[in-house]
Amino acid sequence: MSATATSASLLSLARRARERAWAPYSRFAVGAVVQTRDGRLFEGCNVENAAYGLCNCAERTALFAAVAAGCRPGDFAALAVVADTPGPVSPCGACRQVMAELCDAAMPVLLGNLGETHEATTVGALLPGAFRLPARGEALAGAG
Numbered sequence: 617m618s619a620t621a622t623s624a625s626l627l628s629l630a631r632r633a634r635e636r637a638w639a640p641y642s643r644f645a646v647g648a649v650v651q652t653r654d655g656r657l658f659e660g661c662n663v664e665n666a667a668y669g670l671c672n673c674a675e676r677t678a679l680f681a682a683v684a685a686g687c688r689p690g691d692f693a694a695l696a697v698v699a700d701t702p703g704p705v706s707p708c709g710a711c712r713q714v715m716a717e718l719c720d721a722a723m724p725v726l727l728g729n730l731g732e733t734h735e736a737t738t739v740g741a742l743l744p745g746a747f748r749l750p751a752r753g754e755a756l757a758g759a760g
């Protein structure tokens with residue numbers, strides 16, 4: 617399958633996942649799909665709550681579903697996200713940090729909307745200088 621066909625199908629799966637969003641507070645529905653290197657697909661939508669701080673974005677729903685199914689860093693190949701935005705949707709900082717932990721910096725991220733518009737970027741471009749814990753020995757030395 618060509619790269620273009622893969623991108624188009626990931627964006628269309630993300631649009632389908634978006635229809636399952638639970639977003640009664642913001643009324644802003646988002647859909648995502650993450651593809652693993654071995655070809656599995658995990659879809660996600662945003663899930664809101666009356667306690668607003670508990671709202672979970674579509675991107676994290678998809679990535680957490682994959683982790684819950686046993687996926688680990690190194691297993692992910694691509695992520696697509698869509699929302700009803702004029703241009704490509706822009707993932708929030710929390711999702712960028714989660715992507716940075718679970719996905720390779722070079723992993724493609726497709727950002728789309730409900731139309732033809734989309735942009736291809738990477739996890740590393742979305743969050744340069746992502747926070748990471750120091751190696752265990754360094755953390756212990758720093759704690760003195």
Ligand SMILES: O=c1ccn([C@H]2C[C@H](O)[C@@H](CO)O2)c(=O)[nH]1
Pocket residue numbers: 639642644645646661662663664671672673674675697705706707708711
């Ligand atoms: O990239 C994004 C941006 C926002 N949201 C969700 C969070 C919240 O439910 C709603 C409004 O911010 O959209 C996502 O799922 N992904």
Ligand SMILES: [Zn+2]
Pocket residue numbers: 673674675676707708709710711712
């Ligand atoms: Zn987010």
